[in-house]
Amino acid sequence: MVNDGRDNSYTHLGENGHPSPWLEKQQSGNRKSKILLVGALVGIVAIIAIGVGVGVSLSNKNRTKSSGNTPNNNGTSGDNTTTPVQQENPNDPSTFKKDSRLKQSFYGLAYSPNGVIYPDCGAKLPDVITDIQLMSQLTKRIRLYGSDCDLSHLVMEAIKQTKVDMKVTLGIYVSPDGDYTAYDRQKVAITDVLKKYGTDHVAGITVGNEEQNLTRDYSPRAIFFHYLNDHGGTDANGAVGNQGADLLIVNITDTRNLLKGLELSIPVGNSDAGSYFNTKVLQAVDYGMANVHPWFANTTVQNGPQWTWDFFEQTDVAAANALSNKPEMSIAEVGWPTASKDAGNANNGASPASEENLQYFIDNFVCQSNQKGIKYFFFEFFDEKWKDDTFGGVEGHWGLFYQNKTLKGITIPNCPI
Ligand SMILES: *[C@@H]1O[C@H](CO)[C@@H](O)[C@H](O)[C@H]1NC(C)=O
Ligand SMILES: *[C@@H]1O[C@H](CO)[C@@H](O)[C@H](O)[C@H]1NC(C)=O
Numbered sequence: 026m027v028n029d030g031r032d033n034s035y036t037h038l039g040e041n042g043h044p045s046p047w048l049e050k051q052q053s054g055n056r057k058s059k060i061l062l063v064g065a066l067v068g069i070v071a072i073i074a075i076g077v078g079v080g081v082s083l084s085n086k087n088r089t090k091s092s093g094n095t096p097n098n099n100g101t102s103g104d105n106t107t108t109p110v111q112q113e114n115p116n117d118p119s120t121f122k123k124d125s126r127l128k129q130s131f132y133g134l135a136y137s138p139n140g141v142i143y144p145d146c147g148a149k150l151p152d153v154i155t156d157i158q159l160m161s162q163l164t165k166r167i168r169l170y171g172s173d174c175d176l177s178h179l180v181m182e183a184i185k186q187t188k189v190d191m192k193v194t195l196g197i198y199v200s201p202d203g204d205y206t207a208y209d210r211q212k213v214a215i216t217d218v219l220k221k222y223g224t225d226h227v228a229g230i231t232v233g234n235e236e237q238n239l240t241r242d243y244s245p246r247a248i249f250f251h252y253l254n255d256h257g258g259t260d261a262n263g264a265v266g267n268q269g270a271d272l273l274i275v276n277i278t279d280t281r282n283l284l285k286g287l288e289l290s291i292p293v294g295n296s297d298a299g300s301y302f303n304t305k306v307l308q309a310v311d312y313g314m315a316n317v318h319p320w321f322a323n324t325t326v327q328n329g330p331q332w333t334w335d336f337f338e339q340t341d342v343a344a345a346n347a348l349s350n351k352p353e354m355s356i357a358e359v360g361w362p363t364a365s366k367d368a369g370n371a372n373n374g375a376s377p378a379s380e381e382n383l384q385y386f387i388d389n390f391v392c393q394s395n396q397k398g399i400k401y402f403f404f405e406f407f408d409e410k411w412k413d414d415t416f417g418g419v420e421g422h423w424g425l426f427y428q429n430k431t432l433k434g435i436t437i438p439n440c441p442i
């Protein structure tokens with residue numbers, strides 16, 4: 026069985042931030058063998074810690090161009106969040122100053138802002154505006170993981186106000202923690218957003234990520250894990266997997282009907298671990314997004330780019346091309362961590378988590394993938410504090426930027442796409 030390998034430690038964290046029993050089991054031990062079993066992954070919406078703690082005041086010291094202490098909240102946020110992006114006109118987010126270190130070289134970025142874990146929420150427009158200002162200098166595409174906590178609305182409003190060229194793959198995660206209202210809640214949010222903002226900046230709607238509640242056996246992936254745990258099985262296309270697929274497809278079909286009702290033509294997709302796509306699900310979608318993580322597959326960073334391309338082509342693209350609907354496949358997450366909360370986990374891969382290695386990976390993956398025409402969402406925009414707090418290890422250290430939205434010690438290659 027192929028290992029596309031993502032340590033799953035937060036895979037089954039519901040979008041509302043509550044870890045599954047599976048997760049707890051994993052955390053209490055046996056981590057490495059689980060890492061081998063489990064595949065790529067991820068996905069989650071959000072961040073528990075909110076604005077106040079995370080917004081962080083920044084000084085100019087480490088930045089060459091556009092940084093500063095200029096509050097960017099336009100008087101709307103009420104907290105003391107400051108940002109590293111300056112605006113010519115503090116009231117006009119479209120007048121932000123560009124940072125010459127940033128290049129639009131990434132096909133896409135994976136993005137979760139602070140404050141989108143339901144029901145805590147707390148995400149604020151000024152923060153999201155800053156994120157969009159920064160990300161728009163790196164890419165024209167971002168993907169979201171869900172639509173709770175007004176996330177889709179905030180992102181669309183930020184794009185509108187910043188006037189950037191950005192397409193968003195919206196997300197609806199499916200019922201973590203047996204919360205059947207999750208789908209409906211997000212459906213309402215997405216409907217509102219489509220009505221209010223139209224589809225100019227919408228690339229697609231991804232229904233279902235991998236963080237479904239195992240107990241409910243919803244998605245092929247969740248079923249896969251469940252089955253693995255109980256029976257040591259590995260087949261996302263087995264009977265149990267197909268049962269889960271049927272459930273997920275109910276929501277996928279519902280989203281299609283929603284769009285039909287609105288007379289909108291937007292691709293509908295699914296996101297999952299690279300090795301666990303279920304055929305029935307792939308047949309039901311226009312696109313599939315696969316997490317492919319060389320770090321968790323224990324490849325060296327030197328082998329990371331080639332391993333990623335090989336895995337993606339041989340597993341995901343091949344599976345999709347074998348179907349008559351030929352869903353378009355992209356890499357939903359790929360990256361390299363730069364640090365670990367504890368020293369041990371920084372070195373448990375074949376190459377350490379470090380900024381040097383992130384640089385190596387970027388230098389050998391980004392422009393090369395662009396040239397090959399491979400679609401990928403680099404994981405991820407910035408370090409997610411809640412993951413560091415909740416899971417430790419490398420989980421909170423995948424960003425191109427630190428939590429405070431300062432660019433890490435990396436150089437962005439220049440190969441605009
Ligand atoms: C941002 O965070 C990083 C990592 O913690 C730190 O090294 C850097 O000094 C911070 N930058 C600013 C401007 O506060
Ligand atoms: C913001 O700063 C003011 C003045 O320093 C302080 O009184 C207030 O408590 C701060 N608000 C937050 C949310 O930190």
Ligand SMILES: *[C@@H]1O[C@H](CO)[C@@H](O)[C@H](O)[C@H]1NC(C)=O
Binds near residue numbers: 098116186
């Ligand atoms: C910022 O202020 C301007 C001018 O008052 C207003 O038009 C705009 O909607 C505000 N933006 C936000 C994020 O509230």
Ligand SMILES: *[C@@H]1O[C@H](CO)[C@@H](O)[C@H](O)[C@H]1NC(C)=O
Binds near residue numbers: 044045046202204239
């Ligand atoms: C998963 O769903 C079941 C049934 O709704 C629920 O009893 C259980 O608590 C949920 N698991 C988690 C981790 O929330």
Ligand SMILES: *[C@@H]1O[C@H](CO)[C@@H](O)[C@H](O)[C@H]1NC(C)=O
Binds near residue numbers: 200209243272
């Ligand atoms: C979405 O899927 C969940 C889980 O199978 C199901 O309970 C719910 O009824 C579905 N909702 C719609 C509108 O498809």
Ligand SMILES: *[C@@H]1O[C@H](CO)[C@@H](O)[C@H](O)[C@H]1NC(C)=O
Binds near residue numbers: 057061323373375
């Ligand atoms: C990962 O690779 C390193 C270096 O080759 C090796 O020492 C380690 O045992 C591997 N870990 C796993 C879980 O395979």
